[in-house]
């Protein structure tokens with residue numbers, strides 16, 4: 001569930017408070033959350049920064065990087081009590097950071113700082129940082145792909161940061177039917193796609209992310225995001241542009257909304 005704007009909002013909220021504090025101890029309670037770690041290194045260092053790529057949140061120390069993937073329901077909470085969904089706790093000298101995850105699709109991966117660049121290179125460029133050259137590489141890959149556009153943009157190996165809610169919003173804004181074969185997109189489609197992606201992600205960050213009625217996502221100090229008030233297609237019944245009834249289908253088990261008048265299928 002947490003996508004680029006939610007993870008970026010979490011990063012910004014934490015950065016002003018936690019960066020500079022010294023990590024004194026940490027505990028990972030859950031074996032699934034811990035599934036990619038083979039060791040538990042001692043890290044008694046100051047947090048030098050918090051970074052993000054795509055949906056990954058990274059605590060940067062001099063010798064280690066702690067990588068969080070929030071999965072479907074992961075949450076970072078500061079100075080909250082341990083509860084039955086708390087999968088890990090990080091004890092800094094002033095504050096305690098909890099990683100809570102109801103469904104346990106998320107994970108924490110602790111790596112040596114020198115391996116961070118290689119680790120992050122395994123996923124595609126962050127959609128807010130895509131250069132012209134990188135966009136050309138993505139388009140080249142799309143020509144050889146048999147995927148549907150919606151699956152292609154959700155695949156983090158091509159580009160990172162887009163999840164299901166924003167995929168729906170971006171395709172609607174770009175007037176692209178989600179079942180369009182990605183190799184059939186025109187260069188104008190791609191131009192619209194990249195422009196709308198940046199626009200929609202920036203607006204969502206400004207709004208501190210999307211808190212849906214399931215209340216899965218909120219910020220580290222308990223505040224809600226407000227971008228749910230700016231969604232134009234996700235979970236809506238009528239088109240924002242033309243008022244036609246919105247179709248809901250499932251692509252790879254993910255809820256997909258589109259307006260058949262505004263997003264014509266051209267395959």
Ligand SMILES: [Zn+2]
Pocket residue numbers: 239240241242243244259260261262263
């Ligand atoms: Zn419409």
